[in-house]
Amino acid sequence: MRIREVVLTPVAFADPPLLNVMGVHEPFALRGIVRMKCEDGVVGLGESYGDRAFLDQVRTVLPRLSGHDVFDLPGLRRLVVEELAGTVLSDEHGLIGGYSMRKTVASVYSLFEVACLDAQGRAVGRPVVDLLGGRARDAVEFSAYLFYKYGAHKGAREDSWGPVLTPEALVRSARRMIDAYGFRSLKLKGGVFEPAQEIEAIHALAEAFGGLPLRIDPNAAWTPGTAVRVADELQDVLEYLEDPTPGIEGMAQVAAQTPVPLATNMCVVDIGDIEAAFRARAIGVLLSDHHFWGGLRDTQALSITCESFGVGLSMHSNSHLGISLAAMVHVASATPQLTYACDTHWPWKNEDVIVPGALEFREGAVAVPDGPGLGVEIDEDALARLHENYVRCGLTKRNDSAYMRQYVEDFTPHTARW
Structure with missing residues (x-):
C-alpha cells in the first residue's frame, strides 16, 4: 500500500x-x-x-515519502537517514539528555514509523498492538505526574490547580489526580527547590498515600554527594530515583552508594549510551520514549537489551496529545519487560486533536484501543483550532529558562546546583 501524501500540521495547546x-x-x-x-x-x-x-527536518523528508510502501519500514529508515545525513538537532530545553545524528534520525523516523504502523493496522483491520506481537497486558498503568507550579501564567487568571509550591499543596494535587484518574503510583518533578524541601514533600506524599510507589525526578539538579544523601533519607519510600545527577559517571557514583534504583531518560538516550552505562552499573531503570528511541519496534528491541542486563524499563513522557498516548499504550501493552508504571502529562491538558472516548483512565490505567491501527481518530475541528493556537501564539520552540525570567529576573537553570 503506497503513500500518496503526508500532511504535517503544527499545533499548540x-x-x-x-x-x-x-x-x-x-x-x-x-x-x-x-x-x-x-x-x-x-x-x-x-x-x-x-x-x-524538528519540524524543519520532518519537512525535509516529506517529499521522499510519496509512493513509499507503508509496509517497508527498513526502506523508510534508509530514506530518513539519506535525507538527514549529518544533521544534529539539539535538546534546547535540556530535559532529554544529549544529542547526536543517530538520535535526530531516530526522532524523525519514529514520527513516520508510527503513522505507517497506524496505516498498516487500518489496512488489515488489526490494532497496532497485534502488529507488534500481541498483548502482554490488556491495559497499561500510568503514574500521576506531580509538578510544583505557579498559580497562573504572567498576565492570566489563576488556573484550576492554583499554586503548588508546598508539600501540602502537592498532596492536594496528588489527591485530585488520584480521585480523577485512579493513579496507583506518584512521581514528583523535582529540582525546583532545595533538596530538604523536596525530601519533605516526598515524606508528605508517603504519609498521605501510604503504600503507593513514589518517585522523584530532579533532572540532574544535584551533585553526586547530595544525591547519595537524598537517596539515604528516602530509601524506605522511593520506588526509584530518576536522574539525580548529570552524566553516566555521576550516576554510577551514586548508584554504587545506595540501594535505591536509579532511573534515567537523560544519560542514556540512544544505543550509543548503553554499553557505557550498563558496564558502569549507572542505572537500574531505563525510561524509554518512542519519540526519540526510534519508534515502537525499536522500543521493543530496547526492552530485550534491558532485560539481558537486568535493567528495568519504564516510559518517559513529555507534554503530549492523544495520538502519542495511543502509541505509548500499544507499545507498552506489547512489551512484557515494561513493568513500571509509565509517565504521562495527560492530566495537565484540557485540549486534544482526537475524537474523545478512545482513551480513558480507569484505576490509573488505559485499556488498549480495540479499533484498527492506533484506534483513535482525528477531530478535524479540534485539529484546526489547535493549529490556529500555533499560528497565534507565535512560539516556535520550548524555552523554559527564558520564560522563567519573567518570574525570576536572574534565573539560571538548576543543573547540578545543589
Whole structure:
C-alpha cells in the first residue's frame, strides 16, 4: 500500500506554568501532527515534537515519502537517514539528555514509523498492538505526574490547580489526580527547590498515600554527594530515583552508594549510551520514549537489551496529545519487560486533536484501543483550532529558562546546583 501524501500540521495547546530544573512551562506546548494519506483512502496518524527545528527536518523528508510502501519500514529508515545525513538537532530545553545524528534520525523516523504502523493496522483491520506481537497486558498503568507550579501564567487568571509550591499543596494535587484518574503510583518533578524541601514533600506524599510507589525526578539538579544523601533519607519510600545527577559517571557514583534504583531518560538516550552505562552499573531503570528511541519496534528491541542486563524499563513522557498516548499504550501493552508504571502529562491538558472516548483512565490505567491501527481518530475541528493556537501564539520552540525570567529576573537553570 503506497503513500500518496503526508500532511504535517503544527499545533499548540494550553499548558500550565509547571516548574522544573530549567524553569517553567510556557503558556502553550507545541506538537506536530502527521496524517499519512495512502491508497484505498487509508490515513495513518503520527505525533511528535512541534518546535520549528524538528519540524524543519520532518519537512525535509516529506517529499521522499510519496509512493513509499507503508509496509517497508527498513526502506523508510534508509530514506530518513539519506535525507538527514549529518544533521544534529539539539535538546534546547535540556530535559532529554544529549544529542547526536543517530538520535535526530531516530526522532524523525519514529514520527513516520508510527503513522505507517497506524496505516498498516487500518489496512488489515488489526490494532497496532497485534502488529507488534500481541498483548502482554490488556491495559497499561500510568503514574500521576506531580509538578510544583505557579498559580497562573504572567498576565492570566489563576488556573484550576492554583499554586503548588508546598508539600501540602502537592498532596492536594496528588489527591485530585488520584480521585480523577485512579493513579496507583506518584512521581514528583523535582529540582525546583532545595533538596530538604523536596525530601519533605516526598515524606508528605508517603504519609498521605501510604503504600503507593513514589518517585522523584530532579533532572540532574544535584551533585553526586547530595544525591547519595537524598537517596539515604528516602530509601524506605522511593520506588526509584530518576536522574539525580548529570552524566553516566555521576550516576554510577551514586548508584554504587545506595540501594535505591536509579532511573534515567537523560544519560542514556540512544544505543550509543548503553554499553557505557550498563558496564558502569549507572542505572537500574531505563525510561524509554518512542519519540526519540526510534519508534515502537525499536522500543521493543530496547526492552530485550534491558532485560539481558537486568535493567528495568519504564516510559518517559513529555507534554503530549492523544495520538502519542495511543502509541505509548500499544507499545507498552506489547512489551512484557515494561513493568513500571509509565509517565504521562495527560492530566495537565484540557485540549486534544482526537475524537474523545478512545482513551480513558480507569484505576490509573488505559485499556488498549480495540479499533484498527492506533484506534483513535482525528477531530478535524479540534485539529484546526489547535493549529490556529500555533499560528497565534507565535512560539516556535520550548524555552523554559527564558520564560522563567519573567518570574525570576536572574534565573539560571538548576543543573547540578545543589
